[in-house]
Amino acid sequence: MTDKNKQDWGNYWQGRTGNSRTGDNSGEALVGVGIEHNKKLAEFWTSCFEGLNKNSKILDMACGAGSVLRHAKANGFTNLGGVDISNEAVSAMQREFPNAAGIVAPVDCTGLLDASYDLVVSQYGFEYAGSNRQVLTAAREMARLVTNKGQFIALCHIKEGGIEQEVSGHLRDIKNMTKPGFIAASKALFLALDAAEKFPSLATKTAYEKAAQALAEPRDKLIAWINTRQGSDSEIHTLGQHLYSGTIDLFTRRKAFLLDDIIDWLDGMQSEIDAYKGRMQSMRQSALSENEARNILAVFEGVGFKTYKPEQFYLAGDDKPAAWILRASR
Ligand SMILES: C[S@@+](CC[C@H](N)C(=O)[O-])C[C@H]1O[C@@H](n2cnc3c(N)ncnc32)[C@H](O)[C@@H]1O
Known part of the structure; x- marks a missing residue:
C-alpha cells in the first residue's frame, strides 16, 4: 500500500465531500454519482439487518465517512466498527459515530481478531484494495473476521454498470x-x-x-x-x-x-x-466483472461459507445496475 493510497481519501473522496464549491458537506464519498442518499440503498441495507440481534457487531470495510454504519445506526445497532486506509476517513466516521471502533488499516490486513464481527459489510469499498490479488486477500481477511454464524454482505462497483x-x-x-x-x-x-x-x-x-x-x-x-x-x-x-x-x-x-x-x-x-x-x-478500475465477483465469493466458499450467486443491484429508474450484491454466510 503506497502513501498515495492512504492519501486518496483526503485528496479526493473527502475532497469531494468537503467541497464548498459544490455546496456538499455531507461527509459522503459518492455524492458525485448521486447515490448515498438514495432510498433504494437505505432499503437494501435495512433488509440486510433484518432478523439480526441488535447487539450484533457490524464492521464496515473501507468505510469512508461511514455510509453503511449510518443505516446500521438508523436500524438500532450500536456495536459498530469501521476500517479505512485513510486516517481522515476514520476520523470523519468517528465524528459521526463516536462510539464506533475506528481502524486505520488496509482492508487486506486489518490486524483485527479472528471471528470478531457478526456482520462484515462493505459499500463500494474493499474492491479499492488494489490489484486482483489484493482484492482476493481482502476477501480472505473479511472472511477471517466473520463470527461463526455471521455474514458478509457487500455492494461493489460493477463493470459496465450505470x-x-x-x-x-x-x-x-x-x-x-x-x-x-x-x-x-x-x-x-x-x-x-x-x-x-x-x-x-x-x-x-x-x-x-x-x-x-x-x-x-x-x-x-x-x-x-x-x-x-x-x-x-x-x-x-x-x-x-x-x-x-x-x-x-x-x-x-x-x-x-x-x-x-x-x-x-x-x-x-x-x-x-x-x-x-x-x-x-x-471508481472505474475497481469495477468488478461477474467472474471477478464470483472469484471473491469463491474465497469465502474455500473457508466454509455458504455463498449466493452475485446479484445485480439497481437504483430506482436506472436501466443499468449500480452494483454487485455479494453475500456469504457461515
Ligand atoms: C468510494 S469510497 C466509499 C466509502 C464508503 N464505503 C461509502 O460508501 O461512502 C472508497 C473508500 O475506500 C477507502 N480505501 C481505498 N483503498 C483502501 C484500502 N486498501 N483499504 C482500506 N480502505 C481503502 C478509501 O479511503 C475510501 O474511503
Missing part, C-alpha cells in the same frame, strides 16, 4: 476540458505579463503578446466547453466555470495579488481537476 458509464462520461469531459491547456497557457501569460511590467523591453513585450496569443485558443475552447454544458451540475462543469471566472478575476485584479499566489491558485485548480480525475479513474 456508475461506470457515468464515470466514463466524466472522464471524457475532463479530457475535453483540459486538452486545450488553459491552465498552462494562463500561467505562461501571467509570468510573461509580470516580466513585461517589471522589466519593460521589446523582448518582454513580445513574449507577453505571444503568451496572450497562445492563450486565445485554449480560452475560447474552455468557454465553448462551459457553454455547451450550461445547466449541468456535474462537478467538473463547476470546476471548469470556476477556473475560467477565477482566472479572469485574477487577471482583472492582478495588482492585488502576488504572482506566486496567482500561480499557486492555478496549480491548485490543476490539483483539483487531477483529484477529480483520480477519483473517477479509481
